[in-house]
Amino acid sequence: MSIKLKDQPFYVQATAVLFGLVLVVYILATLVDILVPLAFAAFLAVLLNPLANRLQRHGVPKVLSIAIAMLIAVLVVAGVFYFLSSQIVQFGDSLPMLKKKFGEITINLKDWVQSTFGVAIAKQDQMIKDALNNSQSMLGKTVGGVLGTLAIVFLLPVYIFFMMLYKPLILNFLYEVFAEENSKKVSEVLSETKGAIQSYIVGLLIEMIIVATMNSVALLLLGVKYGILIGCIGAILNLIPYLGGIIAIALPVLMATVTKDGYSTQLGVIIAYIVIQFIDNNVLVPRIVSSKVQINALMSIIVVLLGNQLWGLSGMFLSIPFVAVLKIIFDRIDDLKPWGKLLGDNIPTRHMGDIIKNRRKRKAVMPEAEQ
Template identity: 80%
Template sequence: MQVKIKNQPFYLQSTVVLFGLILLVYVLSQLADILVPLAFAAFLSILLNPLCNRLERLKISKIFSIIIAMVIAITVVAVVFYFLSTQIVQFGDSLPMLKKKFGEITINLKDWIHGTFGIAIAKQDQMVKEALNNSQSMVGKTLGGLLGTLSIVFLLPVYIFLMLLYKTLILNFLYEVFSEENSKKVSDVLSETKSAIQSYIVGLLIEMLIVAAMNSAALVLLGVKYGILIGCIGAILNLIPYLGGIIAIALPVLMATVTKDGYSTQLGVIIAYIVIQFIDNNILVPRIVSSKVQINALMSIIVVLLGNQLWGVSGMFLSIPFVAVLKIIFDRIDDLKPWGKLLGDNIPTHHKGEMWRSRSRRKAVLSDHDQEKIKD
């Protein structure tokens, strides 16, 4: 006996949906160590797929095409990490000096707080200690997320190779698991998903390179120590929508505070980063990050925070492309189209309530007019 949920009362529908979401979140949370590497591998496999196809058209066997594509990708990543590691080594050499300077600034800050607000230095130390104790669990979770992200690196090559190798098998399964009359919708969803993920990831990489160059140039011109390293880190953090940009500004401001006297450099950093963010948000993102699926700002912030709560740092990076795929699916299913509209960035000029009230008023005016005609 089948029970149609749509015919049930609203409270029953909402209860079923709520329990379904709770079960889904629980499964995603418990299987994070398995699902996170698989999710990254799926997105990167889609990104490398065109290169594999091009190599296969050159009469190279499928296995060797996959290996060559992966070697090229790993080489690019290794070059980037080598560049960053050389900068980090230089940063480590100056760490004792930076620690001493930071200690002096901390003492001056405590004296200023004591003189301005009357809070004793011992009381300030106690407040800082309590704050650190309260944040231990959050720091532990963040470190756990970072370690989980590092562990992904060892699983990714295996998953990517196997996904590209069994690509045809996976696609046939997706077609066969749905009825034949839905083959057109399945084909549209797969095609748009592939295009959306490819354009999104490639666009993000190009945007990251341009932002890294602008950040580094601005910090070097302003004389901020380790400007290239901090500029590149800021560009990587910028991949986290909205929240990463705030952290990216804080890093060079903190470095300028520790290494320079006065506040002119910090002000210059803030102005430079505001200009760079304006260029990024209004020129680079609309023109370069040319994903076919646009998620509005409110939903972007919410899903990034939810992704962080669910899967940590990895969840923040995966949240936007994952929701983009969901929107493609929602737009293809009649019952889920309202959810697709909620995720999108197309803002309607009028809401349904205004349209309904406008129709009601017109009907009322017409009704009064008809009654006047009858009286005449």
């Protein structure tokens, strides 16, 4: 006789769920070098698939259509890197002057700390040295992660090509692995997942272009040097949900501090970025990015932090679309629908506690009415 898990006591169910989560997290952390490039490749393959399908409808062979779609994507990425590299070259020409100016500001800051808080300059230097020594291991991990990411880039085209080539095989497997009565739900999950991923990635690209334009225009109007470069970097950092926008403010503020006297420019940068963030969070994200990925803000922040803890920077980028796919699956399975509601952004007008109390009151009144 089979025993269902949902018929067991709560502590048994909680233990089984916790064990399953621990096992999944262990597998994800152990196989990070394999799963991260596969995850990026899957998302990019879904994004490029409509272009390849359109080419095939115009009579282009399947293999050639996939190659053309990937070539177009590579050319777009190469154009962006060429634009950024040209700006970085100009930044490198002024690096000695910026380094000298930054050194002068650092000396003035140390003198202010000594006169205000009584901390000797030698002690400040020692504190900075200790902080740098403590962060060497973190820096090593970061450099290692960057090198690993560069190695992944060479595998991505291979993964993307074969995923697009063997798409019918993968889809048939997903249909056949589940019972035939669930084929409709599988079809709905696959269709919504494809739409959510495409909407999310395209929305992010459009949002990044708009934010980069607003950042660059604001910095150029304020007279911040290398405003276009810093504005574009800020837009790229803004792709990290909720956290990247905060980090992006530090770059133009630091540049304004190094290249300009006084603090009016820094104040203008902070105000401009706050306005841009307000427009981004209240206009661009809801209308462009979140049209398909309906995850509430609390869960978005939590999953981004968890993604960073699990897979680093790659996990921060992948966390939102990954959870969006989970929500689509949860919404199609009766036992998991509460988890889907928890991830969603639909706030109920009444909570279950009030509903249960009202039901109990009605049950208590009904016997009296019958009497």
